[in-house]
Amino acid sequence: MRLTSHVLPDGTPSYGRVDGDRIIDAGAALRAKYPDLKAVLAADAIAALEKADGPAIAVRDATFLPTVPNPEKIICIGLNYMGHIKETGRDKPTHPSIFTRYPRSLVGHGQPMVRPKVSDKFDFEGEIAIVIGKGGRAIPAVSALDHVAGYTIFNDGSIRDFQRHTTQFWGGKNFDRTGSMGPWMVTADELGDPTAPQMETRLNGAVMQSTSVGDLAFSIADLIAYLSTITELAPGDIIPTGTPSGVGLFRDPPLFMKAGDQIEVEISGIGVLSNPIIDEA
Known part of the structure; x- marks a missing residue:
């Protein structure tokens, strides 16, 4: 459903x-x-x-609206596709890289994502996101998928220069209306194996990212187990699981989104999340 x-x-x-x-x-x-x-x-x-x-x-x-407009937590995972780890020149991390987003940083499917006045380095990051259904703390990986209500599509729109102001990603990830989520949540029973879908990100129709969700460095079950060791997960919490290779920052030359662009993230079995890009008024 x-x-x-x-x-x-x-x-x-x-x-x-x-x-x-x-x-x-x-x-x-x-x-x-x-x-x-x-x-x-x-x-x-x-x-x-x-x-x-x-x-x-x-x-x-x-x-x-964003799939869950009012989650208690949005816990994002960075550097979690092997192809993306390789393009950044890093080794596979020992533990997941974690940062948070706030609900007001997101818009729903079809709504404009906003490039802020202070930057021209507005990047795209297509992702599959977990929607928690059953909360819990210290959830074992073996039963972690039982806590998943379903999956949605996430665009972790990133202001790259602000992201690199410090070692913390937060600054580049929380400008208002710079990310998107939707268009809907597909229940876990309907999607089946969450590593099976193919994901593709397109900017103005040109393919930027294309991969299998199976390229994850840390599995969905392991992410839930690790995060719930730190904090109790609650129903409606959103966990974007990271982006694959092909982001604009690591292209030659770099490629960033601008007003008038259309960005789409498609995940087989879920659908297409599409947003126009506008400049901050």
Whole structure:
């Protein structure tokens, strides 16, 4: 099943499920009990969402929010594809590289990603992201996938010069509306093996990144086990798992996004996350 967060025509934030080329809104039926998709996940109530009936919205006409608009945590993983590690000239890390993003740094599918005034080094990073369904602390790797509600697509838009101001990535990763997530979450049972999909990032139609998710240096189960050793994971938490080789920074010459560009990240079995690029007003 594919689950969305979206805005109704009257401006009300809502959520629902995708049925072919339509979104069946579930908010009117369930909002009193589950105010948002995070609450649905926390209550393990995806089955209720599957049965809820409501007005239909054409996918092409929908205004999408980030898949989970209000996660407690967005914990990003850096340097986690072997091809990307190689292009940076580094060795495989002993432990995952971790940084955080804030929800206000993200937009939904179809919404503009914003290049800030202070930089012309706005880079793309296509990623598959984990959506936590069942929270927990010190989760063993052997049972880690039982804690996954599903997967979504993430573009970890990066302001490269600010990212390199210090050894911490945070500065380049948290400008408002520089990243995106969506268009929806595919439940874990529907996607199956999360390492099987192919991922491709396209800038104005030209392929920039293309790889199998199986090129991960640290597996999805190992990431959940490691992160939950540090902090308790909660339903609705988002874990972008890293980007493959081909980012703009390491191209010759470097290639960065600018106003008027269109960036797309496609993951087989999930869909296409597409965003136009605009300059900060």
